[in-house]
Amino acid sequence: MQDFDPIEDHFRNTFSGRESAPPQDSWEKIRSRLQASSPRQGKAMRLVGRGRQFFHSSSLYPVLAVSAILILLVFIWISYSAKHTIRGHAYAGEERLCRGTAYLFTVADKAEPIDTGKTKLIQKVKVDAKGFYQFTGISQGEYLILVVPDTGTEAMKNFLPSYYDQDSEEYNANLVRIRQEDPTLDIHLQPRK
Amino acid sequence: MTLPVEVFDQCLQNNPRGQEVLYRVYAPQMFGVCLRYAGNQMEADDIMQEGFIKVFRHLNQLNNPQALDGWIHRIMVNTAINYYSRQLKFQNEVSLKFEIEDATISADALSKLSYKEMLRILQGLPAGYRTVFNLYVIDGYTHKEIADFLGISENTSKSQLLRAKASMRKILLRIL
Numbered sequence: 001m002q003d004f005d006p007i008e009d010h011f012r013n014t015f016s017g018r019e020s021a022p023p024q025d026s027w028e029k030i031r032s033r034l035q036a037s038s039p040r041q042g043k044a045m046r047l048v049g050r051g052r053q054f055f056h057s058s059s060l061y062p063v064l065a066v067s068a069i070l071i072l073l074v075f076i077w078i079s080y081s082a083k084h085t086i087r088g089h090a091y092a093g094e095e096r097l098c099r100g101t102a103y104l105f106t107v108a109d110k111a112e113p114i115d116t117g118k119t120k121l122i123q124k125v126k127v128d129a130k131g132f133y134q135f136t137g138i139s140q141g142e143y144l145i146l147v148v149p150d151t152g153t154e155a156m157k158n159f160l161p162s163y164y165d166q167d168s169e170e171y172n173a174n175l176v177r178i179r180q181e182d183p184t185l186d187i188h189l190q191p192r193k
Numbered sequence: 194m195t196l197p198v199e200v201f202d203q204c205l206q207n208n209p210r211g212q213e214v215l216y217r218v219y220a221p222q223m224f225g226v227c228l229r230y231a232g233n234q235m236e237a238d239d240i241m242q243e244g245f246i247k248v249f250r251h252l253n254q255l256n257n258p259q260a261l262d263g264w265i266h267r268i269m270v271n272t273a274i275n276y277y278s279r280q281l282k283f284q285n286e287v288s289l290k291f292e293i294e295d296a297t298i299s300a301d302a303l304s305k306l307s308y309k310e311m312l313r314i315l316q317g318l319p320a321g322y323r324t325v326f327n328l329y330v331i332d333g334y335t336h337k338e339i340a341d342f343l344g345i346s347e348n349t350s351k352s353q354l355l356r357a358k359a360s361m362r363k364i365l366l367r368i369l
Binding site: 005007008010014020030031034035 | 207209212216217220222224228241245246298299304306308311315326330331358361362365
């Protein structure tokens, strides 16, 4: 015969058949799950149902909307704040320019001359002995590039300071548009007549 | 508890109204079962929901509607065991000497405990102790049945029960 144990006895008497009110929303949760997994619905529909249940039952809409906007703003900021490099060679006729200076201007109105203040000098770099120049840290935008041979050189005697890609007049110069790419732009100096 | 035949039939046809009636009839009792197998109220709710989903999905496998009460109860217990299956680590040690307190606790002292206090003690036990205590003491399964249920030996079931009671006795001596 089994020994009487007051603990067993007391717990048995207390818990046997004991009822307890379930949480208010339990049935709604069960019903939603039953509907989402109804045999009449395919797997895709069940997934859609669960997705709807999640979004309908949550108050995440404002959070999701704000997050999406923030992500978009960050993406735009990253795109626009990305820095670019413009590089290339300057040519005096068939030969590369040996010595000179390259200027990079921003452009407000291409039709206006530089000295009206519609353009602004951004960078000034030396053109090396191989005719190579490079502007770095350039933001997206529109620019003009001017190459000027050093005074006293043969190139200065025979060629005019010229804008990309080969015009001595600023209003005829090609605009350089910087978007996502880092362009390589060769500049051909205009011969003096 | 007797469920009207038409409600049972509605449930077989996945009719939400019938399912809700069945739920309303059985939920209080089943939540009581889940509470004592669970570690807390939230887990009890999870277990009960999972259990009722199984009930509705497999109701067509119940041959005898008269056996519905016991069938639902078994599903809840099975669901609770599965819920804690990862936590159920049974030690095979069968030594009975380990932590048994000599002091006895009288039925009078125990009667001072409220349901909530007793539930807290039960829920505070490790999952393995709690499961065996529930199965043996409250639901009336034999150690052989528990051993089959949980895939353990009868001796392990017995030692788990002793450990459970020893733990409870320790707590009771402290609070009574």
